[in-house]
Amino acid sequence: MPLLAIAALAAMTYAFRIAGPLLRDRVTVPPAAQRFFTSAAAVLLVALAATSALATGHDFAGWARPAGVAAAGVLAARRAPFPVVVVAAAAVTALLRLGGIK
């Protein structure tokens, strides 16, 4: 990832951050737009989670990784603490690979 790409992302991120304080007297964000932003973020996160759980490049990643991610998902849905969720994903995947399941 080139430095220029990092700088571009940093600049855009900072622009989003500073725009609110600078424009607060002139702009109002309707609740519908707020919900749209939140939904767009959720859609990207879930899509990225799904593709990175199932694929490596263009190919299927094997069963161990999605199984670990699924286990973590169940824990997260049951409101397990964040560290537990992350460690569970790695542990389940590692154990399955140790057992010969790729």
Next chain:
Amino acid sequence: MRMPWRTTESALLRDVALVCLADGIVGVSFGAIAVAGGLPWWVPVVMSLLVFAGGAQFAAVGVVLAGGSPLAAVAAGAVLNTRLFPYGLAVADVTDGHWWVRLLGAHVTTDESVAFALRHDDPARRRSAFWTCGVTLFTVWNVAVLLGVLAGSMVTNTAAFGLDATFPAVLMALALPTLADRRTRTAAFSGAAAAVALTPFLPAGLPVLAALSGLAVGRPGWLGRPRRPGWLARRPRRAVAAGATVGELQAGGEH
């Protein structure tokens, strides 16, 4: 005798510490995954200092590690960070002051610091909650990423430790609280299905952006409804709705 303010201050510090612990672990895994995936050590480090937004950092690095173009990585990260705009509006009062206070306050505007600020109505409390969380989190996040970089460069076989599963797990945990909303859930699942289906055929990075088409499935009204005039109108009061948005994301300990 225990003074009431002292109780609130120690409660604030305790809550901030818990959030920082969770995010610290995410930061370590971010640094480790980035270098274990083959990126140079300075990429996660510089990114954490300059971008300082966990979800976007994971998204951008994830796209690049999957073989996507830097442009797709920047686009994915930028879309995730659009939510920082309404956050900025919601906490504009606490970052008011000298120009450098404003600039600094903008940089430490995160899901967490905004959520902490919105827990209080009293201006002084809002201010101290926002700044305590923002500055502590910035420090903890960057130290954690550095530790992760060190750890990641020592682990040679990341697959054996299942580290590749932590990245999607983190993203899912981050997204989960927002999926309580039915229409967001429909949009997210249709988008994810489209992204997975397109993955074998499209260049890496694009399937994830194509997932945004799921928004049309989740809420057709978004595209069809005429824009209301309220968008650029003078604001009568602080954006209250940001509280709900932040609350949803905060429940996942996101950053």
